[in-house]
Amino acid sequence: MMETLLEVKNIIKRFGGLTAVDNVNMQIFPGEVVGILGDNGAGKSTLIKVISGVYHAEEGQIFFEGQKIKISNPMEALKIGIETIYQDLALAENMNVYSNIFLGREKLKKYLGLINVLDHDYMLNESKKMLNRLEINIPSLENKIRNLSGGQRQAVAISRSIYWNARLLIMDEPTAALGVAERGKVLNLVKTLSSQGVSVIIISHQIHDVFSVATRLLIMRRGKKVAERLTKKTNTDEVVGLIVGSLPGDYN
């Protein structure tokens, strides 16, 4: 059996009297795309915030590549290789594509053998290679992020995390703000990532989007994981039934 990239066991997260995540187990394998589905308030976002270090679970364990880990803040999650692609995307809009990809880890060169200056050529070329590897087509990497579309921005944010060795991407509603054409491109990008060994957790209300990329689905209701299905062995009717509770789950 293949080793899991990420495994969470018996996670419980409470907010006062409310149990937002109630004893959830989940496994993700390398290169796998897992969709988490559920209605508003089902606990999807809370669960991924526990994984990305934003929240601390009261109980439960997290394992990364078989090692038990403790993620106390988002920076630690990043260092481990867990990166969340946020809605606001955490890009500096006033800067160009390659500067964003290298932000905080700029490549420097010596000017006149003395002073460290930015090595624009290197950063531009490396970024080009990265975008080509992910089959992303942005006409000029010297474009400011401000001039890019929502899908392009998402692609830049993803390229940035992959360039810096992210192993697991968490995408929260990645297609929500996009038009039809762009939505398809982002979903294609998710497939490309998966084929290159990057694992992806995708959360979305757009059930069809999740069906088109995820191999496995995890359905949550009122904080509990109610069912887990292989995408090819289920259909949207069943999944909707599980989400709204008209079908009984497997675990209750």
Add this chain to the structure above:
Amino acid sequence: MINYNKRSEIGIRILRRWTLIFLVGEIIFFSIAGTNYFSLKNLQNILVDSITVLLLATGETFVIITGGIDLSVGFMVGFSSVVSAKVMVDLEAAGFSQPLAITMGILAALLLGLIPGFINGFLVAKLRVPPFIATFGMYGIAYGFAEIICSNVPIHNLPTSVGSLGHGYLFYWLPRRFFSFLSIPENLTREELKQLISIIPNLTVITFIFIGIFAFILAKTKFGQHTYAIGGNINAAERAGVNVQAHLIKVYMISSFFASLAGIMYVLQYITGRAPAGSAYLLDAVVAVVIGGASLYGGKGTVVGTITGSLIIGVLEIGLVNLGIPTFNLHIAVGCILIFAVLVDQFSPELIQKEEWSA
């Protein structure tokens, strides 16, 4: 795929360079309308006259790019001028040689001048005080301390060589006689002194050396890159591992360093130290930065733009004096240019439009 409209592209390019075109237009206008406006002497006068605004605006550029503002620089000039003047006078009275007294005065002002910048940065970055409030507080504090140091009276009787440094030029040229570096040859007749041509004021040289260094830092280095990133998206910068708090403290220290430098230049130029020195230039400095293309929301601006903005004000001021127009008209003109600058910034379409993307 991309449908560039050539004509509008050229139009946008011109609009983007409007400050430079405006500056050249100003010089041409005053050269024709004024008397002896386009002369070496007058152009050098403009540069010397603009030193305070140039220095304050360069430091302010860094702060404004991060999305902040530094109001304290208005009275930091006076503070630094009285500190350096006081140290020079006291040390000379205590029997130190003039060069040593002057050097110590300059160093004292530069070192003490970093403290308000550090406090500003600390308040803004660590304690999350809005920059406007933090630096406005420091504005009053700097003025108060300056008045205490000089006991409410301007400091005069500075070492005599302050003047020769502050009013000196890099080159002196007497046509067909000599060309000398830094000093005027002795034993010149009165007639010869009249014909003497002085080239490049010392103060301008010092000013542009510092501006040049910091223009390089902003445009070419990691420090500059992080300054833009903080102004563009402070959360993104933090997530990317930039030490935002330390960076902001450094940026406010750069601003107060330039204000201190302006105070020292004031002492060298006017051979006196005054608490209110330079306070009138605070708004001009902010205006120069904005005319130069920076946005008060942060993330945008360049030192070259700021220099252009500063010179637009300087050229206009001397031009109005030259034409005999009362200088209060300057405020009207500068106000109009400022509003125009902001309008151009807001309505100029982006050069690069959204393009098709395929993944």
